Amino acid sequence: MNSDATRALALELGFSAARICRADEAWQAGDRLAEFVADGHHGSMGWMAETLARRQHPTAMWPDAKSAVVVGLNYGPEQDPLPLLERRSEGVVSVYAQNADYHDLLKKRLKHLARAFAEKTGKQVRVFVDTAPLMEKPLAEKAGLGWQGKHTNLVSKAYGSWLFLGVMLTEAELEPDQPEPDHCGSCTACLDICPTKAFPTPYRLDARRCISYLTIEHKGVIPAEFRAPMGNRIYGCDDCLAVCPWNKFAQTSAETAFHPRPELKGPLLAELASLDDAGFRQVFTASPVKRIGRDRFVRNVMIAIGNSGDPDLVPTAEAALDDDAAPVRAMAVWALAQLAPERATAVAADRMANEADLDVLAEWRALNPRR
Structure with a gap:
């Protein structure tokens, strides 16, 4: 041959x-x-x-x-x-x-x-x-x-x-x-x-x-x-x-x-942010995206939400402050601060008091360096 x-x-x-x-x-x-x-x-x-x-x-x-x-x-x-x-x-x-x-x-x-x-x-x-x-x-x-x-x-x-x-x-x-x-x-x-x-x-x-x-x-x-x-x-x-x-x-x-x-052609950020692990696996079955895992993916979605300029996504960002994955919570802090800085500042003290992850705490402190 x-x-x-x-x-x-x-x-x-x-x-x-x-x-x-x-x-x-x-x-x-x-x-x-x-x-x-x-x-x-x-x-x-x-x-x-x-x-x-x-x-x-x-x-x-x-x-x-x-x-x-x-x-x-x-x-x-x-x-x-x-x-x-x-x-x-x-x-x-x-x-x-x-x-x-x-x-x-x-x-x-x-x-x-x-x-x-x-x-x-x-x-x-x-x-x-x-x-x-x-x-x-x-x-x-x-x-x-x-x-x-x-x-x-x-x-x-x-x-x-x-x-x-x-x-x-x-x-x-x-x-x-x-x-x-x-x-x-x-x-x-x-x-x-x-x-x-x-x-x-x-x-x-x-x-x-x-x-x-x-x-x-x-x-x-x-x-x-x-x-x-x-x-x-x-x-x-x-x-x-x-x-x-x-x-x-x-x-x-x-x-x-x-x-x-x-x-996957222009998926809405609000829908992607709500995915749990099972939902993520279902949406991205047989896709290369599946390999990075749900937490890393939703972390990326949080950054996109912060860059969206869309006030309707403020509740989505705030809901992610309670996510089990620390990188998602950290990027949710940043997203909320971009979309609604006054709201982010208002909830910062309570959130910091109940947060143990250092990366997430660093994001909250970036809103108020004196804390």
């Missing part, structure tokens, strides 16, 4: 794009990753440091790997997601998480590809979809699916910034494709739009400032400087992806599994 047949089979299985590169050649991606970790830009994602040695090169994880078949699956949205940010009483879930978990769909198809390839060639294969210490984006660039833009995500001439990636490593030596050169030019749209200025320089991300990291990976209270810039983003952030000029060539995904479920 040669390179042409492998690419053709991948497309038959429903992938939008498939390209091939050597997996055993030297590359600079590993050095860039080491700098990223050394600078602390990975934040609390300790697993990146723990798996750094294996993550720096494909052969560090599997010494027999010779070739990488890199596949892409288009998840382009039907409409630009940026206007949703103006609907402040609604929550914005990142495009990729508005329906089914892409890991499941990509891995199922990759396994079909790997099984057929192994049967035809007799060569060993392994498949990866964003859950193992493998750098898919540098491999995708090397294989020619696109290039890593200044926002560090892959950009494709055909699909813009909307490609899910998967990789099949194999010990077979396949004819590689040519890498895709960088076409960003002088454009800085993705850097300029970032609400939290998470890019210290082009092509470098400080995850600690990224709203996707803050809403998904970060545990506990969201640092004060990032709350207002978060707006109504309650899971992830699409700004740097959505603004990319190459999206003008993108197409709406043909995968119905990626089309937004009605309840």
Whole structure:
């Protein structure tokens, strides 16, 4: 099974794009990753440091790997997601998480590809979809699916910034494709739009400032400087992806599994704030959102409520002051202070007297530093 047949089979299985590169050649991606970790830009994602040695090169994880078949699956949205940010009483879930978990769909198809390839060639294969210490984006660039833009995500001439990636490593030596050169030019749209200025320089991300990291990976209270810039983003952030000029060539995904479920396309903040654990699991069944858990999610919703400017949400914020989860209570304090500062000040003394969590107490004290 040669390179042409492998690419053709991948497309038959429903992938939008498939390209091939050597997996055993030297590359600079590993050095860039080491700098990223050394600078602390990975934040609390300790697993990146723990798996750094294996993550720096494909052969560090599997010494027999010779070739990488890199596949892409288009998840382009039907409409630009940026206007949703103006609907402040609604929550914005990142495009990729508005329906089914892409890991499941990509891995199922990759396994079909790997099984057929192994049967035809007799060569060993392994498949990866964003859950193992493998750098898919540098491999995708090397294989020619696109290039890593200044926002560090892959950009494709055909699909813009909307490609899910998967990789099949194999010990077979396949004819590689040519890498895709960088076409960003002088454009800085993705850097300029970032609400939290998470890019210290082009092509470098400080995850600690990224709203996707803050809403998904970060545990506990969201640092004060990032709350207002978060707006109504309650899971992830699409700004740097959505603004990319190459999206003008993108197409709406043909995968119905990626089309937004009605309840996740502009869900009302008041309804989301009322979710208990069982309700959260029901709403986000088979969704990537489910992985962060109810407490972290409602914490994000509280920040969105604080940014809503909607006085009708004051009772929702005040009700969350009694939530069992301390991060939710802490962000509810902040939300109430944004929407109804006089009310927040009026209840502060009684609330502080009955609060044991230090983070929550710190939020109350921020309303009246003398206490």
